[in-house]
Amino acid sequence: MKRRITATLLISFIFVAPAAFSQTLKEFFNSSDTKALYLGIDFTQAKLIDDATAKEIDIRDRQYNGINDLVVTETKKFDINGAFHKSNIDHDLGLVAKRNTKADADKIKSTNTSDFHRFKEADVVSLVKGFDFGDKSGLGILFVVEAMSKSAKATAFWVTFVDMKSKKVLLTERIEAKISMAIGFRNYWASSVKNLLNEIEDKKYQEWKAKYQ
Numbered sequence: 202m203k204r205r206i207t208a209t210l211l212i213s214f215i216f217v218a219p220a221a222f223s224q225t226l227k228e229f230f231n232s233s234d235t236k237a238l239y240l241g242i243d244f245t246q247a248k249l250i251d252d253a254t255a256k257e258i259d260i261r262d263r264q265y266n267g268i269n270d271l272v273v274t275e276t277k278k279f280d281i282n283g284a285f286h287k288s289n290i291d292h293d294l295g296l297v298a299k300r301n302t303k304a305d306a307d308k309i310k311s312t313n314t315s316d317f318h319r320f321k322e323a324d325v326v327s328l329v330k331g332f333d334f335g336d337k338s339g340l341g342i343l344f345v346v347e348a349m350s351k352s353a354k355a356t357a358f359w360v361t362f363v364d365m366k367s368k369k370v371l372l373t374e375r376i377e378a379k380i381s382m383a384i385g386f387r388n389y390w391a392s393s394v395k396n397l398l399n400e401i402e403d404k405k406y407q408e409w410k411a412k413y414q
Contacts, residue, residue, distance in 0.1 A: 226362060226371055229340055230410040237340040238365070239281055239290050241269045241297040242358075242394070245304045246328060247346040248316040250353070255386055257306040265301040267387045269294050272394055279391075284398040285342070286406055296332060297343075311348075317357055320347040325359045325373045338366040344397070347375070349390055354380045356393035360401065372409070376400060 229235045244265040249255065255264075272279040273292050281290050325345055334341070340362060347357040361373040378397035383389045 225340060225364065226409075227413040229362070230406070230413045233286060233288050235287070235340075237285070237287070237290050237342055238337065239273075239292040240341045240343040240363075241292065241294040242272070242344040242346060243297050243328065244301050244346050246320075246324070247304075247309070248311040248319075248348040249309050250311045250314060250316055250348055250350040252310065252349075252351040255310075257309045260309055260386070261304050261306045262302060264386050264390075265304070266294070266298050268391045268394065269297060269301075271387060271391050279395055279398060280402070281398065284401040284406065286402070290342070293337075296334070300332075314350070314352065317348045317350050317353060317355075320357075320359065320375070322370075322373055325361055326370050329361065329363055329370050330368055332363075332368065334365040334368065339364075340371075341365045344394070345373075349393070356380070356390060356397070358393075358397050360397075360405070374405070376405065 229237060242265075249260065272281070273294065276282075281292070282288065328345060329343070341364075343361045343363055345359040345361055347359060349356045355377045358376050358378060359373050360376055362371045363369065364371055376397060378393040378400060380389060381392035381396065383392045
């Protein structure tokens with residue numbers, strides 16, 4: 202009898218647990234008032250492809266978090282609320298700021314174009330497990346950069362939705378965002394963030410919403 206009860210509970214967990222996570226995303230994609238926390242852009246595993254001029258230490262110590270700061274301060278240009286169809290999304294860049302400055306500077310640059318497509322979903326899951334969310338809970342939105350390619354004129358992002366309490370990745374999807382004309386390292390690569398947000402607002406959000414109706 203004990204074995205039968207245990208087996209029944211196990212089967213129930215297997216089928217109920219995914220539904221619980223889906224419900225969180227269903228609420229997010231079906232209400233403009235659902236709360237979420239924008240966590241910023243994680244560059245810790247990013248490859249900068251075919252850019253010989255940028256200095257690795259400057260990229261790690263100044264430019265990465267400069268891009269993050271720009272996104273949340275120039276809200277008209279980088280419309281996070283609009284991209285995710287929300288009335289207000291709070292942000293906290295503290296976690297990515299600390300992580301980005303610990304990236305291995307010697308591994309940032311690459312001349313191998315295959316580095317633009319080297320991630321799998323499991324790599325994003327592993328990266329999220331390395332976060333220390335502290336007492337944070339609820340839904341977090343994180344952009345993970347796989348690579349920035351000067352030759353392809355694009356950035357490969359993984360847009361990732363996280364249950365911060367459990368560190369569970371609820372959804373992650375790879376999106377390539379093109380670069381627009383801009384002066385300076387920060388502005389040049391930040392232009393791909395703007396194009397990413399436009400892509401989410403115009404197309405991806407509706408696709409995700411349809412999936413979690």
